[in-house]
Every structure is written in structure tokens, then in C-alpha cells.
Amino acid sequence: MRQCVIWIQRACPAIVLGLAVLAACGIARAGTGGPSYVLGMSAAFTGHSRGLGGELYRGTAAYFTHLNRSGGINGKPVVLVTLDDGYQPDPAIRNTLELLRRGDVLCLYGYVGTPTVTRILPLLGGTAGASKLLFFPFTGxxxxxxxxxxxxxxxxxxxxxxxxxxxxxxxxxxxxxxxAVFYQADAYGRSGWDGVRRALAAHGLTMVGEATYRRGSGFDQPMAEQVRILARARPDAIISVGTYAPCAAFIRDARDAGLDQPIANVSFVGSENMLARLEGIGKARGIDYTRDLVNSQVVPSYEDLSLPAVREYRQLMDTIEVVPPDVAGTGYQPFRYSFAGFEGYLNAIAMARVLREFDANPQLGLAAAAQSLRDVDLGIDVRLSFGPDNHQGLSRVYFTTVEQGAFVPVRDEQWEAWRR
Known part of the structure; x- marks a missing residue:
């Protein structure tokens, strides 16, 4: 079901509610009835991975709310049309076909997950009579x-x-x-498996063990068999490629079984959601399940207040209440700040820069507008650049570990503590 994009600002809701509200007919329209830039987003707002879509959306919507209150793109508001796919390929395909058929959707934006994105890629080149670009999917x-x-x-x-x-x-x-590698048995997990294989091969090494789990597994599902498989391989470290609930379940069962090696996760895992589950079960059992964890990230820490984008992101999240669509009754609990939320915020800043270039010279097209961006300051420690042969804006990877109940950058002495 199509959802309204409603952004509520505590101090002055009337201003913010002058944004798009999706009518019963499902057509997104600016509050004034004037022109707007409409972006189509299919993401996980329900299901076991709803925390990923929800947090990404909140960061994006907070920035677009701020942008629209300031006049949008030369007076044109940016409107998000959101559809829920539950992190499942078939709904993502149906949603994409619907968005492609809509004449008012300029482009697709902010899709969540490898199993969904990889399935909709063949549709982008002209299926349903429309060719649209996809900007900033939440997948590596x-x-x-x-x-x-x-x-x-x-x-x-x-x-x-x-x-x-x-x-x-x-x-x-x-x-x-x-x-060793623990991974989701689908395109996402295999993409990660392949990344580990390639990285090890560069050192003349191979992975010593691997175990999988089924997409959609929850935190209540036991991972004891996967732990036994990897324990037999006697690993020095384990890399997980999955989502927060099953990865937290694996960490729980691995520590219970006596595996004390460092366990790493990639950015897509949803660090805060994973940590919340580990802390919850840890308090109940009197066990620290958060020790010796390493999560890679693709955005800087939202605790780094030296960065202008971090300061603005935190200010907006503190003053604008954003409720993701479809979350009523799901048990979704938003975080004050999150890596996924900060990524969504940076995505929105970059999208606004693309739209400004497009608005200034629309005859060149949206792709050319994006490709013209060079050395753009997003307010973080690296700059964004695209080009005709470069459709990836950022390349820096950050490393975090748990300290005092939060994921923080890994210090040199912490890396050394893991030396064999």
C-alpha cells in the first residue's frame, strides 16, 4: 500500500505539512499544487529488516524536510513516494514496476538491500515504457x-x-x-562471500570455513549449528555478512559456545539494531555479548562532532520527528542517531545537489547532472565526485567497535589488542 510522506516538525507542523501527502488515488503532489521533484523509494519498512529501511528513511526525510522548509530546489519541494517491500525481491519488483509506470516519478532512490536491488536492475533500462535512474541504493x-x-x-x-x-x-x-565467513544465503551474502574470497586471495589465503542462514531469520532462531560448523575450522576471526537479527543471534550463540575470536560485520548489518539485541539478552543473562566486535562502516561516526554534517544531522534528528511508513504495530523502535540514518541523510544531501544541477540545466538530463558533480563538500571528511565512468561517489571505509554501549571508531590500541 502506498504511504503518505508526512514529516512532522515539533515547533511548527503547519510549515512541514505543506509537503506532499499521497491522496487516495496514490498520486504524490506538492502541498501547493505546484511542481515538485518526486523520488520513488521501495524499502523494507516491515519484516525482520524493517529497522534498516526505517532508519535510512528517517535520515533522508529529515534532510528533505529541512530542505523543503528552506524553499526546496528553487521553490520545488522534494517528495518521497514510499512503498514497502519487506526486504523481499518479488514485492520490490512489483513496486518498481508501479514506480516506473508513474509519470510523476523522476527517478528511483534509496532502495534497501542486495536481494531486492539486484532483481530490479533489469527493469531500469526501459521496462514498462520508462527508463529511470536509481540513486544511492543501500547496498554495496x-x-x-x-x-x-x-x-x-x-x-x-x-x-x-x-x-x-x-x-x-x-x-x-x-x-x-x-x-571464516557466516553469511546470508542469497545475493547479498554471496556478494560478501566473494569479497572475502578476493581479499584473502590477494594475501595467498583462502577462507577456512563458511556457514549460511536463510534470509528472514529472526533473533529467536538458534544459530548453534552454524557455530559448530565454524568452530571446527578453528578460525582466528569470523566475518559476518548479514542483517542485524540473525547476526546478533550468531554472536550470542558463538559466545555461548566459547568462541572468543573477533567477529566482524559489514555496514549493512544495522549496527544499532544488532547492538540493542545483544545488550538486551546480555543484561538478562549477565553476559557481555558486545566484546570483540568490529563493524565496518561507509560513513563517518555520528559521534564525530568535528564534522559539520554530523552536527546538522544530529540537530535535525533532535528537532524533526520522522515516522517511517508502515511501521504501526511492527514493534519498530527508532534510534536517536544511527549509521543507516546518517547515510540516509548524506544520500539526501547528495540527491539535492544532483537536483540543483538538473534544475539549472534540465535539457542535459539527470545522469549528466549527476556526472557533473566534482569535489563536492558534503560536510564530512571526504568529498563526493561522479563522472561518466564513475558512478560511485565515496570509497572510504571506517571501522567501529563497541565501547560504553555504542559503536565508536576503533583506536590503534584496540586493534593491537586483537594481535595474535
Whole structure:
């Protein structure tokens, strides 16, 4: 079901509610009835991975609310049309076909997940009588970075290959060369598996063990069998490629079984959601399940107040209440700040820059507008650049670990503590 994009600002709701509200007929329209830039977003707002879509949406919507209150793109508000796919490929395909058929949707934006994005890529080149670009999907997989689909997609984040190379290189440098992999049995997990394989091969190594789980598994599902499989491989470190609930379940069961090696996760896991589950079960059992965790990230820490974008992101999240669609009755609990939320916020800043270039010269097209961006300051420690042969704006990978109940940047002495 199509949802209203309603952004509520505590101090002055009337201003913010002058944005788009989806009418019963399902057509997004600016509050004034004037022109607007409409973006179509299919994401996980329900199901086991709803925290990923919800947090990404909140960061994006907070920035667009701020932008629209300031006049939008030369007076044109940016409108999000959101559809729920539950992190499942078939609904994502149906949603994409619907968005492609809509004449008012300028482009697709903010899709969540490899199993969904990889399935809709063939639709972008003209299916349903329309060819649309996809901007800033929340996945680091390869297919949207390579031909024939790469020309239809602009990525902001680093790839899984870059994240996993960073993790493998760090572990190998610490003498932890026996690396095992726990991963989701689908395109996302295999993309991560391949990234670990490639990174190890560069060191003349191979993974010592692997175990999978089924997409959609919850935190209540036991992972004891996967733990036993990997324990037999005697790894020095374990890299997980999955979502927060099953990865937290794996960490819980691994620690209960006596595996004390560092366990790493990639950015897509949803760090805060995973940590909340580990802290909850840890308090109930009197066990610290958050020790020796390493999560790679593709955006800086939202605790780094030296960065202008971090300061503005936190201010907006503190003053604008954003409720993701479809979350009523799901048990979704938003976080004050999150890595996924901050990524959504940066995606929105980048999208606004693309739209400003497009608005100034629409005859050149949306792709050319994006490709014209060079050395753009997003308010973080690296700058954004695109080009005709470069549809990935950022490439830096960051590493975090848990300290005092939060994921924070890994310090040099913490890396050394993991040296064998």
C-alpha cells in the first residue's frame, strides 16, 4: 500500500505539512499544487529488516524536510513516494514496476538491500515504457557497479568488496589469517562471500570455513549449528555478512559456545539494531555479548562532532520527528542517531545537489547532472565526485567497535589488542 510522506516538525507542523501527502488515488503532489521533484523509494519498512529501511528513511526525510522548509530546489519541494517491500525481491519488483509506470516519478532512490536491488536492475533500462535512474541504493554489491546495469545506478557508499578488503587486510596484518565467513544465503551474502574470497586471495589465503542462514531469520532462531560448523575450522576471526537479527543471534550463540575470536560485520548489518539485541539478552543473562566486535562502516561516526554534517544531522534528528511508513504495530523502535540514518541523510544531501544541477540545466538530463558533480563538500571528511565512468561517489571505509554501549571508531590500541 502506498504511504503518505508526512514529516512532522515539533515547533511548527503547519510549515512541514505543506509537503506532499499521497491522496487516495496514490498520486504524490506538492502541498501547493505546484511542481515538485518526486523520488520513488521501495524499502523494507516491515519484516525482520524493517529497522534498516526505517532508519535510512528517517535520515533522508529529515534532510528533505529541512530542505523543503528552506524553499526546496528553487521553490520545488522534494517528495518521497514510499512503498514497502519487506526486504523481499518479488514485492520490490512489483513496486518498481508501479514506480516506473508513474509519470510523476523522476527517478528511483534509496532502495534497501542486495536481494531486492539486484532483481530490479533489469527493469531500469526501459521496462514498462520508462527508463529511470536509481540513486544511492543501500547496498554495496557489485551488479549495480558493473555493466550493463552500472550506467543506470549512482552509488554513494563504498562497495562490499572495499569493506571486506579493509577487514581482511586488518585481520591479516594482526596475524589473524584463518578467517571464516557466516553469511546470508542469497545475493547479498554471496556478494560478501566473494569479497572475502578476493581479499584473502590477494594475501595467498583462502577462507577456512563458511556457514549460511536463510534470509528472514529472526533473533529467536538458534544459530548453534552454524557455530559448530565454524568452530571446527578453528578460525582466528569470523566475518559476518548479514542483517542485524540473525547476526546478533550468531554472536550470542558463538559466545555461548566459547568462541572468543573477533567477529566482524559489514555496514549493512544495522549496527544499532544488532547492538540493542545483544545488550538486551546480555543484561538478562549477565553476559557481555558486545566484546570483540568490529563493524565496518561507509560513513563517518555520528559521534564525530568535528564534522559539520554530523552536527546538522544530529540537530535535525533532535528537532524533526520522522515516522517511517508502515511501521504501526511492527514493534519498530527508532534510534536517536544511527549509521543507516546518517547515510540516509548524506544520500539526501547528495540527491539535492544532483537536483540543483538538473534544475539549472534540465535539457542535459539527470545522469549528466549527476556526472557533473566534482569535489563536492558534503560536510564530512571526504568529498563526493561522479563522472561518466564513475558512478560511485565515496570509497572510504571506517571501522567501529563497541565501547560504553555504542559503536565508536576503533583506536590503534584496540586493534593491537586483537594481535595474535
Amino acid at each position: 554489491a557489485q551488479p549495480q557497479r558493473e555493466q550493463p546495469y552500472g550506467r543506470h545506478v549512482f552509488n554513494l557508499r563504498a562497495s562490499y568488496r572495499q569493506e571486506l578488503k579493509g577487514l581482511v587486510d586488518r585481520f591479516v596484518a594482526l596475524g589473524r589469517k584463518r578467517i
